[in-house]
Amino acid sequence: MLSHNINSSHRHARTTHSNPISNAQTNQPATRTKQKPKHKRTGKSPVQIKPNYPHHIAKMVQPRMLTKADETSANDENEVRREDQEKINRFSRLHQRQTVLEEQLKGKQKDKEDLEEVSMELELADEDELVPYKIGDSFFQLPLSDAQGMLSASTEKIDTDVTKLEDSIGELREEMQQLKVALYARFGRSINLET
Numbered sequence: 573m574l575s576h577n578i579n580s581s582h583r584h585a586r587t588t589h590s591n592p593i594s595n596a597q598t599n600q601p602a603t604r605t606k607q608k609p610k611h612k613r614t615g616k617s618p619v620q621i622k623p624n625y626p627h628h629i630a631k632m633v634q635p636r637m638l639t640k641a642d643e644t645s646a647n648d649e650n651e652v653r654r655e656d657q658e659k660i661n662r663f664s665r666l667h668q669r670q671t672v673l674e675e676q677l678k679g680k681q682k683d684k685e686d687l688e689e690v691s692m693e694l695e696l697a698d699e700d701e702l703v704p705y706k707i708g709d710s711f712f713q714l715p716l717s718d719a720q721g722m723l724s725a726s727t728e729k730i731d732t733d734v735t736k737l738e739d740s741i742g743e744l745r746e747e748m749q750q751l752k753v754a755l756y757a758r759f760g761r762s763i764n765l766e767t
Contacts, residue, residue, distance in 0.1 A: 691724075
């Protein structure tokens, strides 16, 4: 009789503790599911879109706000520094000087052409004939030999002036080209130095 009670008590203990999970579930009070917040205007729950890529990639593709240091460095790249302004001013002065010298060169070249035409006309003149020769704003009657000598001296002087002007213009253009390279490397398309 005693053994029967012990066996039945063991069976009862096995049946009562055989499924602890189910017993715990039955003993827990019913929980209420949390409702999603609804939109104030439409009254509908907002739609949440989950990315189909890993979480660490999602962090990588998120837009990054510029810090103050980044904004400062970006502004410094386009900021006109004092040395940049000096180069720009220098280029402007050289360009103005070049324009003046080119106008002078055109005038000298025109004078040279006129002297060459006069020289050809004097070759056809008689040796004993007086020829009009312009000095300043006045004309003087001079012997042919004197007129040819003065004409030759004037031609040589103009040739010297033309050579000096061409050399000066060449030096200006070379310095302007160096400034162009430096300024375009600094500002790119934001500056226009083409003349």
